[in-house]
Amino acid sequence: MNRYVIALDQGTTSSRAIVFDASGKIVALSQHEFPQIYPQPGWVEHDPMSILYTQMGSLSEAFRSSGLSAGEIAAIGITNQRETTIVWEKDTGRPVYNAIVWQCRRTAPLCEELREQGWEEKIREKTGLVLDAYFSGTKLRWILDNVPGVRERAERGELLFGTVDCWLIWNLTGGKAHVTDYSNASRTMLFNINTMDWDEELCQALRIPMCMLPRAVSNCEEYGKLSSRIMGLEELAGIPICGAAGDQQAALLGQGCIHPGEAKNTYGTGCFTMMNTGEKRPESKHGLLSCVAWKIGEHVNYCLEGSVFNAGSTVQWMRDELHLVQNAAETQALAESVPDNGGVYLVSAFTGLGAPYWDMYARGTVVGITRGTTRAHVVRAGLEGIAYQVKDLIDAMEQDALAPMQILRVDGGASVNRFLMQFQADILRCPIDRPAMVETTALGAAFLAGLHAGVWKDVGDIARIRESAAIFRPKMDAARAEEYCRRWHRAVERARNWE
Numbered sequence: 001m002n003r004y005v006i007a008l009d010q011g012t013t014s015s016r017a018i019v020f021d022a023s024g025k026i027v028a029l030s031q032h033e034f035p036q037i038y039p040q041p042g043w044v045e046h047d048p049m050s051i052l053y054t055q056m057g058s059l060s061e062a063f064r065s066s067g068l069s070a071g072e073i074a075a076i077g078i079t080n081q082r083e084t085t086i087v088w089e090k091d092t093g094r095p096v097y098n099a100i101v102w103q104c105r106r107t108a109p110l111c112e113e114l115r116e117q118g119w120e121e122k123i124r125e126k127t128g129l130v131l132d133a134y135f136s137g138t139k140l141r142w143i144l145d146n147v148p149g150v151r152e153r154a155e156r157g158e159l160l161f162g163t164v165d166c167w168l169i170w171n172l173t174g175g176k177a178h179v180t181d182y183s184n185a186s187r188t189m190l191f192n193i194n195t196m197d198w199d200e201e202l203c204q205a206l207r208i209p210m211c212m213l214p215r216a217v218s219n220c221e222e223y224g225k226l227s228s229r230i231m232g233l234e235e236l237a238g239i240p241i242c243g244a245a246g247d248q249q250a251a252l253l254g255q256g257c258i259h260p261g262e263a264k265n266t267y268g269t270g271c272f273t274m275m276n277t278g279e280k281r282p283e284s285k286h287g288l289l290s291c292v293a294w295k296i297g298e299h300v301n302y303c304l305e306g307s308v309f310n311a312g313s314t315v316q317w318m319r320d321e322l323h324l325v326q327n328a329a330e331t332q333a334l335a336e337s338v339p340d341n342g343g344v345y346l347v348s349a350f351t352g353l354g355a356p357y358w359d360m361y362a363r364g365t366v367v368g369i370t371r372g373t374t375r376a377h378v379v380r381a382g383l384e385g386i387a388y389q390v391k392d393l394i395d396a397m398e399q400d401a402l403a404p405m406q407i408l409r410v411d412g413g414a415s416v417n418r419f420l421m422q423f424q425a426d427i428l429r430c431p432i433d434r435p436a437m438v439e440t441t442a443l444g445a446a447f448l449a450g451l452h453a454g455v456w457k458d459v460g461d462i463a464r465i466r467e468s469a470a471i472f473r474p475k476m477d478a479a480r481a482e483e484y485c486r487r488w489h490r491a492v493e494r495a496r497n498w499e
Contacts, residue, residue: 004072005450006062006239007442008055010080010164011247012101012269013316015054017062018442019073022455024465026439027068030061037098042105042351042499045098048086051164052171060232070235076172076226077243077449079250079441080164081269082187085139087150087212088167090160093175097147099164100139103270103309103351107138108360114138119205126192126199128281128290130358134307136163137189141206154209161212163188165244172241174227180214182300183249186292191216193281193292196300219245219294220448243448248272249293250444252303255409255435256463263397263405265390266441267414269316270354271308273393275401276301286396287356296451296459304400306355306393310348310364311386312414317350318382324375328413335380335419341484342377343368345491346385349498356396357496365495368487383417387424388488394428407431411440426476427485436469 004027009016015034019027032054037045063073083102088095100106111131114120120131129135140161144151153159162170166180185191185198190208192199196216203210217223220243228237245253248266252274255264260278265271274293282290282304293303310317315331318324325331347353349362366378394405407430414420415434425432437443443462450456474481 003074003455004066004068005074005446005453005455006059006076007446007449008059008076008078008168009247009442009445010051010055010078010168012081012103015051015058016442017055017058018439018446019062019066019068020443020446024437024443026437028062028066030058030065032058044101044104044351046084046101048088048095048099048167051099052168055168056230056233063236070239073236073239074455075243075449075453076239076241077445077447078165078168078241079245079247079445080168080184082163082184082246082248083134083136083139084164085136085143085161086164086167087140087143087154087159087161090158093171096150096159097143100142102134104139105133105351105360107133107142110138110141111360114205123189123202126194126202127189128186128193129189130287130289132358133360134354135187135189137202137206137208140208144207154212157211159212160214162214165246166214169223169241169244172226172230173224174229176227177224178214179217179223181219181244182216182292182295183219183246184244185216187246193290218296219243220296220452222452240453241449242452243445243450245294245445245448247441248274248305249291249303250448251411251441252276252293252444253447253459253462254440254442254444255411256466257409258459258463261401261403264409264411267311267386267410267412267420269311269313271311271386271390273306273390273397275304275397277303282400284396284400286399287358288396288400289355294448304397306396308386308389308393309351309354311389312412313350314346314348314382314386315414318379324379331379331383332417332419334376335383338374338376338380341381341384342373343370344373344377344381345488346378346381347491347495348382348385349495353492353496355393357492359496361499362496363498365491367491367494383420384423386414387420387427388485390424391427391485405430407433409433409435411435411438421472422475425472425474427481429474429478429481432472433468434470434472436467
C-alpha cells in the first residue's frame with residue numbers, strides 16, 4: 001500500500017523535504033540552505049534556480065534515506081514562503097530576474113502612489129489585505145517596469161508569473177501545470193477572495209497582464225504528476241502532486257486548528273499568527289488580514305492573520321552579522337544567564353513592521369544600552385522582541401474576535417527555545433501549547449496531498465494525529481509583564497517611520 005506522503009517545504013532560508021507515514025510521523029528529512037541576496041538596504045532577493053535545485057536535491061535525498069520504494073509514495077504536497085514573486089519564460093523556464101522576496105521593501109513608494117490614488121480601501125474590500133509592499137502585486141509590477149523588455153514580452157504572452165508554489169509545480173510537472181492554490185493566490189493583492197478569482201480591476205490598476213497569471217485551484221486536488229524528465233528524480237516519475245498551501249495556512253492545518261477560534265503561531269523567518277474563522281470571511285478593524293485558509297472539496301475556510309516580518313531572521317542576524325552566538329541553540333542559555341534584559345529592547349524592524357503597525361519605513365532599533373550591557377542582554381532582548389511582536393498580534397486578534405485567547409498552539413524552529421516559549425506565555429498571560437512534532441507546516445502540506453490520495457479520510461484525522469509535547473503557563477508577575485510591554489511600546493515608537 002502506498003501509505004507515505006512527501007512534503008516539500010520551501011522556506012525563506014532553506015528548502016526541505018520530509019517523508020511522513022500515515023500516522024503523521026517523520027520517516028526521513030533532508031534540508032538545504034540557499035543564499036540570501038541583499039542588493040540594497042531593504043531589498044531582499046533569491047535566485048529562483050537555487051530554490052528549485054535545493055528543493056529537488058532535498059526531495060531526492062529524503063526519498064533515498066527513507067528506504068521506501070517509489071510505489072509506496074502516494075503523493076507529494078507543497079508548502080512555501082508566500083508572496084515571493086518570480087517571472088519566467090514560458091518556453092525555456094528561465095527566470096527573467098531574481099525572485100523578489102516577501103520581506104523586500106523596494107515597492108513602498110509604489111504603494112504610496114496607489115494609496116494617494118484611492119486604492120487602499122478597494123484593495124482591502126476585494127483581497128482582505130492592506131496596501132503594503134509585502135504582497136506580490138507590486139513586486140510583479142516592479143519587475144515589469146524595471147527589467148528591460150519584460151513588459152513587452154509579458155504582454156505578448158511569453159512570460160509567466162507565479163509565487164513559489166507555482167514555480168515548483170510548473171518545474172516538477174515539466175511545465176505542464178501553471179497553477180497556484182487559493183491560499184497563495186489570496187496573498188498576491190490581485191485575487192478577489194469574495195469571487196475566488198483574479199480581479200481584473202486590480203490587475204488593471206497595477207498594469208499586470210492577466211495572461212501571466214496562473215490558474216487558481218483548490219488546495220486538495222491533483223495538479224499534475226512528477227515529470228520523468230527531471231534529472232535525479234526519474235524513479236519518482238508519475239507520483240501525483242495533489243496538495244499545496246502557503247506555509248502559514250499549512251501550519252494552521254498541521255496544528256489541527258480546524259474549528260473557528262483555534263489559533264497558532266509559527267516562529268519561522270518571520271512570525272505568523274493565524275486564527276481559523278470558518279466559512280465566513282472575517283473583517284479586521286485592528287490591522288489584521290483576511291485570507292483564504294484552504295479550500296477542500298466545496299468548502300472554503302477563511303482565517304485572520306498577523307505577521308511579524310523578522311523573527312528567526314533576528315536570531316540569524318545575531319549569529320551571522322553580529323557574531324553574538326555560533327548557533328541558534330546558544331541563545332537560550334545566554335538569555336537565561338542574566339536575570340532580566342538589563343533595560344535593553346531590540347525592535348527587529350529590519351524590513352519594516354507588519355501587523356498591527358504596517359509601517360514600511362520602520363527600521364531595526366536597539367535602545368536602553370548602558371556600559372553594563374553584555375551580549376547576553378542583547379541576545380535576550382532579541383528573543384524578547386520576537387515575543388512582544390507576537391503579543392501585539394494577539395492583542396489585535398482578541399479585539400477583532402471579541403474574546404481572549406484561550407491557548408496558543410506554536411511551531412517553527414524557534415518554538416524549541418524554552419526561554420522564548422516561557423517568556424511568550426508570561427507576557428500573553430495564556431498557555432502556550434507546543435506539539436510533539438513541530439514540523440507542522442510540512443505536515444499540513446502532506447495532509448492536503450494525502451487527503452486527496454486517500455491516505456487520510458477527512459480533516460478530523462489531522463486533529464486526531466496531533467499530540468502536545470509541552471504546555472508553558474504564565475509564571476511572571478502580571479504587573480511586571482505589563483511594565484515590560486509598556487517599555488516595549490516606547491522602543492517601537494523610536495523605530496517607527498525611520499526612513
